[in-house]
Amino acid sequence: MAKQKAGVERPPGMADVARVAGVSAQTVSRVLSDHPNVQDKTRAKVLAAVDQLGYRRNNAARMLSSGRSRTIGVVTLQTNFYSRAAVTSGIEHAAQAAGYTVSTATTTSLDTSAIEGALSRLADQGAEGIILSVPLIHTSPRIEQLTRATPTITIDGSRTDATEVVAIDQTLAARLATQHLLDLGHDTVWHVAGPEEWLEAAARREGWRSTLEEAGRPVPPPLEGDWSPGSGYRNGLILARIPDVTAVFVASDEMAFGVIRALHELGRRVPEDISVVGVDDIELAEYCSPSLTTVAQPFARMGALAVAHLLRLIAEPGAMPEPASVEPQLVARASTAPAKGGGAA
Structure with a gap:
């Protein structure tokens, strides 16, 4: 761990990673910003040094240098229902695997004003795309404007003019x-x-x-x-x-x-x-x-599919694929039985 003059430990910086990997700081920057013109061997050395030192990138600095936040926003309803938490967990796992972080904006109601506020907060934070994980009962000019400005996926069957839908049937x-x-x-x-x-x-x-x-x-x-x-x-x-x-x-x-x-x-x-x-x-x-x-209901798959569609929409803003529907499956257990005096048809 690098130390300050007073002997107090400080977090490792990009220069420390460069020293351990035996490369320039510019090369470290290219690796951490996913620049394509880096040899695999060099990329591997830099990432190994990152792991060795426990280096954590400064997201604000990375956004300034690359113009990208690598952040996905999620609008969700404040609730303790299992389904909401399960979908959000699926989104987080898929986003992390793709190298993105997740920023969540929670709304306490389904009013358009509350959803407008949640979308605005995520847009202000620089989210590259948004997953709208609430049922959009009514839309509004402001919601339409926000979802046109930022790639947006809805996952409850609702949509605006500019969103793509991923839904369970x-x-x-x-x-x-x-x-x-x-x-x-x-x-x-x-x-x-x-x-x-x-x-x-x-x-x-x-x-x-x-x-x-x-x-x-x-x-x-x-x-x-x-x-x-x-x-x-x-x-x-x-x-x-x-x-x-x-x-x-x-x-x-x-x-x-x-x-x-x-x-x-x-x-x-x-x-x-x-x-x-x-x-x-x-x-x-x-x-x-x-x-x-x-x-x-395949909640984890639903979240992963929403992330995959959103990343494609971020990469190709003009693309608008058909809505994706996930089929549920019946799981028969002990709470059902043939009717009395009858039987299975």
Whole structure:
């Protein structure tokens, strides 16, 4: 470790890296800025010296010298929902592997003014591109302007005129869940929906409804939840008191846990009396009692795909590929069973 005159340790600088690698400081600068005109052998020596010394680049200086921040911005909603955290984790891992850092701007609401503020903060920080990880219910001239100025990807099915979409097919997720229950011989399927203002909740509701209608089955009134286990529990208390209920599609695993708890408390057995399917396949789904049948959403892959599309958009600002859709997968576990007096269709 290099030392100051007073004997106090200071962080190693670019000159120290150059000395250890046996090259010039200019060569070190070229390696650290990913300059193409550097021999592989030289690049390897410099990077080895960086690791040996524990050298950390000054991002502000690097941005001034290269005009690039190597930063991806992420707009996300302030929440403790597993799905939000899982997508963000996937983004961070993929960005790090590509040599980028991630700067997150959290918003407490889905109002356009809140999203405008988050986008503006990331743009002011010099983010090279932005991943909009919130459902964009309404857009605005300012949002359109910001997403035109900075390459932007949306990952909740929403978009502006200038954004590219990477999304999980939420309608298919609902179809898989609903059809699974119909195939088990249930006459119809009840639904505990997510909040109406969330696009993914609306798509799941539509997939559930259309699957029932296409099968010629009655469509019960959907029950409203807010993604929380508590809202699932409250709706479970309602469902438990309806004798005809034998199958329920719940719009998230966390709400499904609440539904199952309420059914147990009121003496309705899962799956003997009522089968339950969730969405997400969070880690706890396999370990609840009974283990939860659910539609798995590939959150890590979603985040990685969003980063890959954003980096391509940064490299080719004029390119606008078609929206990318990721297919969910049904994971059958112990919370579903054939209907009483019936069987799989």
